Amino acid sequence: MAETVLEVKDLSITFFTKQGALPTVDGVSFTLDRGETLGIVGESGCGKSMTVNGILQMVPAPGRVTGGSVKLAGEELVGMREKELCKKRGQDVAIIFQEPMTSLNPLMTCGRQISETIQAHKKVSRREADQRALELIELVGIPMPEKIFHSIPGQLSGGMRQRIVIAMALCNNPGVLICDEPTTALDVTVQAQILGLINELKEKFGTAVIFITHDLGVIRQMADKVLVMYVGQAVEQVDAKELFDNPLHPYTQGLMRCIPGMDGGDGDLHVIDGSVPMLYDLPKGCLFAPRCPYADDRCRGERPGFYGAGGHRVRCFRCESMGEEGSR
Amino acid sequence: MSRPVLKVEHLKKYYPIRKGAFSKEKTVVKACDDVSFELYTGETLGIVGESGCGKTTTIQSVIRLIEPTDGTILLNGEDFRAMRGEELKQARQKLKLIFQDPYSSLNPRMTVKEIISEPLEIAGVCPDRAERDRRVLETMEQVGLDPSYVNRYPHEFSGGQRQRIGIARAIVLRPDVVICDEPVSALDVSIQAKIINLLRQFQRELDLAYIFISHDLGVVRHIAHRVLVMYLGRVVEEGESKELFARPLHPYTQALLASVPRMDAEGKPAPALQGDVPSPADPPSGCLFHTRCPYAQEMCAAHAPELREVSAGHKCACHFAGGLPSKGE
Numbered sequence: 001m002a003e004t005v006l007e008v009k010d011l012s013i014t015f016f017t018k019q020g021a022l023p024t025v026d027g028v029s030f031t032l033d034r035g036e037t038l039g040i041v042g043e044s045g046c047g048k049s050m051t052v053n054g055i056l057q058m059v060p061a062p063g064r065v066t067g068g069s070v071k072l073a074g075e076e077l078v079g080m081r082e083k084e085l086c087k088k089r090g091q092d093v094a095i096i097f098q099e100p101m102t103s104l105n106p107l108m109t110c111g112r113q114i115s116e117t118i119q120a121h122k123k124v125s126r127r128e129a130d131q132r133a134l135e136l137i138e139l140v141g142i143p144m145p146e147k148i149f150h151s152i153p154g155q156l157s158g159g160m161r162q163r164i165v166i167a168m169a170l171c172n173n174p175g176v177l178i179c180d181e182p183t184t185a186l187d188v189t190v191q192a193q194i195l196g197l198i199n200e201l202k203e204k205f206g207t208a209v210i211f212i213t214h215d216l217g218v219i220r221q222m223a224d225k226v227l228v229m230y231v232g233q234a235v236e237q238v239d240a241k242e243l244f245d246n247p248l249h250p251y252t253q254g255l256m257r258c259i260p261g262m263d264g265g266d267g268d269l270h271v272i273d274g275s276v277p278m279l280y281d282l283p284k285g286c287l288f289a290p291r292c293p294y295a296d297d298r299c300r301g302e303r304p305g306f307y308g309a310g311g312h313r314v315r316c317f318r319c320e321s322m323g324e325e326g327s328r
Numbered sequence: 329m330s331r332p333v334l335k336v337e338h339l340k341k342y343y344p345i346r347k348g349a350f351s352k353e354k355t356v357v358k359a360c361d362d363v364s365f366e367l368y369t370g371e372t373l374g375i376v377g378e379s380g381c382g383k384t385t386t387i388q389s390v391i392r393l394i395e396p397t398d399g400t401i402l403l404n405g406e407d408f409r410a411m412r413g414e415e416l417k418q419a420r421q422k423l424k425l426i427f428q429d430p431y432s433s434l435n436p437r438m439t440v441k442e443i444i445s446e447p448l449e450i451a452g453v454c455p456d457r458a459e460r461d462r463r464v465l466e467t468m469e470q471v472g473l474d475p476s477y478v479n480r481y482p483h484e485f486s487g488g489q490r491q492r493i494g495i496a497r498a499i500v501l502r503p504d505v506v507i508c509d510e511p512v513s514a515l516d517v518s519i520q521a522k523i524i525n526l527l528r529q530f531q532r533e534l535d536l537a538y539i540f541i542s543h544d545l546g547v548v549r550h551i552a553h554r555v556l557v558m559y560l561g562r563v564v565e566e567g568e569s570k571e572l573f574a575r576p577l578h579p580y581t582q583a584l585l586a587s588v589p590r591m592d593a594e595g596k597p598a599p600a601l602q603g604d605v606p607s608p609a610d611p612p613s614g615c616l617f618h619t620r621c622p623y624a625q626e627m628c629a630a631h632a633p634e635l636r637e638v639s640a641g642h643k644c645a646c647h648f649a650g651g652l653p654s655k656g657e
């Protein structure tokens with residue numbers, strides 16, 4: 001039986017703004033097992049980052065978690081005291097962002113930053129922490145670790161900085177590693193290295209990974225299962241292989257088709273009509289109905305629930321005949 | 329074939345820099361080094377390569393936004409680098425640029441009408457105001473912007489709409505060549521698809537020639553007829569798009585293609601290349617790629633390979649070009 005390390009149920013995040021209460025994340029659920037990678041994919045602003053902020057209980061004002069539960073190794077994080085949460089963050093769950101400099105101090109040597117993070121969570125001497133930091137720098141595949149240990153981030157390339165951030169995230173061997181677009185700012189050859197590194201580390205330590213990206217190609221390479229988001233909601237959830245073989249939600253299908261393929265095709269690209277609705281002006285029915293080629297009166301008037309079978313969950317009436325699909 | 333609308337020969341842009349942060353010794357960054365190409369009406373030339381390889385420097389030198397160090401630029405057969413004053417101003421109308429960032433490239437204090445009509449005013453082509461307004465509205469319709477938005481400001485538009493404003497501004501003067509520096513990189517895929525379709529539609533309707541820079545190989549493959557691959561300021565491969573993507577000759581091009589995570593390929597391929605791009609201030613000897621190349625031999629560190637034609641229209645700068653296993657699809 002696989003060991004579940006993270007269980008998110010009906011997570012909702014609301015932003016209280018002048019335009020009203022905005023449902024930024026609306027009832028997202030998933031579970032994550034040890035050594036498993038969940039990919040979260042969707043276009044800009046659909047709530048990917050906010051979902052992981054919600055998991056870490058770090059939603060910025062004027063937003064807050066307004067419903068649901070987040071269990072990390074069985075322990076409820078929603079409502080937990082800030083002091084305890086601080087301990088969890090960085091120790092049991094760590095996060096890597098798109099821009100490595102948001103996680104690095106530009107004035108401190110890379111080695112010292114890592115060893116300080118170690119000392120923040122464990123009672124070890126400076127020497128032991130430094131030694132461990134050096135090992136970590138080596139682990140993330142940096143050539144000449146001693147030299148890099150004494151360098152400040154500004155002296156490193158973007159790819160090297162991201163490796164340092166990964167080393168820092170791993171220093172307490174967290175059960176869950178969240179990667180929020182960690183390679184979006186990197187070149188493809190460096191991206192390939194970083195993706196390979198994350199997979200390697202995951203296999204070595206059994207870390208569970210949440211990988212956020214807007215690149216379906218990256219999802220294919222990284223994820224065991226996928227959550228497709230649209231305007232704050234999960235619209236399709238399934239194993240990665242099944243998603244690419246058999247995408248069921250019209251939004252997922254549209255997303256896949258509008259990407260220019262590496263196998264050519266000279267015609268016009270497929271487009272998804274219209275644009276993403278504003279959170280303060282959401283359609284009454286299915287959130288995708290105004291752009292959906294299959295939308296009918298029911299879609300425009302009523303919100304679909306989750307349907308599907310065999311662990312394939314789809315928020316679309318067209319899948320209703322497959323049956324109701326509970327949360328997993 | 330007819331005469332190219334743009335012909336660039338041995339273009340160079342060298343930046344003088346200090347050797348180290350505290351060093352007095354001077355050296356140069358060869359940001360664009362001996363780049364040559366031809367561009368024909370109705371054709372798209374793609375330029376690909378990783379960050380810092382000199383794509384932007386190359387095209388900015390071509391339009392003389394920065395002054396090239398050396399080289400020849402012929403615009404419709406005329407020496408563009410020799411032009412001055414009024415002649416240069418007129419010639420510049422034939423070369424237009426679309427920027428990557430739809431957020432910062434538009435003046436926030438100007439209305440859409442002012443933004444689109446500004447090039448007309450500067451060029452003085454439409455002295456009649458009513459005529460100018462008509463051109464603006466017509467162009468807005470062409471790029472799919474509702475003409476009723478004519479008096480709005482850029483911040484009232486989404487990223488995709490702003491990029492349309494940028495395109496309208498670029499084409500309003502009916503240029504011969506439009507240069508697009510990562511025009512869709514900041515956009516979501518669904519909006520990206522619309523903008524790419526739009527650019528291609530204009531190319532057909534107005535017979536435009538494009539230079540299209542992108543780090544997204546899928547996008548370049550879709551839009552470009554011919555492609556230049558750059559590494560550390562130099563062209564390492566050039567060829568027809570279909571041929572180049574199917575039979576990449578240079579080990580660097582092969583590695584680039586292999587690194588793209590693909591939706592249609594399952595599994596976890598090993599990283600295609602080790603190491604980082606070397607510093608342009610201190611480039612490797614011989615072949616610039618030899619420090620990362622899986623096929624490098626002793627001679628590669630000693631001698632720089634020439635860009636030579638391996639098959640018709642397909643050039644490659646590798647000592648072993650044509651003799652290496654091809655890693656295309």
Ligand SMILES: Nc1ncnc2c1ncn2[C@@H]1O[C@H](COP(=O)(O)OP(=O)(O)OP(=O)(O)O)[C@@H](O)[C@H]1O
Pocket residue numbers: 015017024042043044045046047048049050051060061062214279
């Ligand atoms: N302070 C705020 N007030 C109101 N809405 C906010 C605030 N911060 C974020 N949002 C909204 O929350 C929504 C979700 O944002 P989020 O950052 O999670 O998107 P994302 O999917 O990560 O997008 P991207 O791909 O651009 O990173 C967006 O619509 C955004 O506008």
Ligand SMILES: Nc1ncnc2c1ncn2[C@@H]1O[C@H](COP(=O)(O)OP(=O)(O)OP(=O)(O)O)[C@@H](O)[C@H]1O
Pocket residue numbers: 343345357358359377378379380381382383384385386543608
């Ligand atoms: N004004 C300058 N002075 C010194 N070096 C410069 C200057 N402008 C650019 N460079 C250098 O020239 C090289 C080429 O830069 P360029 O911006 O053309 O690359 P690029 O291919 O467009 O990269 P990107 O994909 O990141 O836009 C880089 O090494 C850059 O650091």
Ligand code: SF4
Pocket residue numbers: 578579580615616617618619621622623624625628633645646647648649
């Ligand atoms: S010349 Fe040598 S180092 Fe350069 S790409 Fe060819 S094989 Fe590799």
Ligand SMILES: [Mg+2]
Pocket residue numbers: 048049050180
């Ligand atoms: Mg985000």
Ligand SMILES: [Mg+2]
Pocket residue numbers: 383384385509
């Ligand atoms: Mg550039």
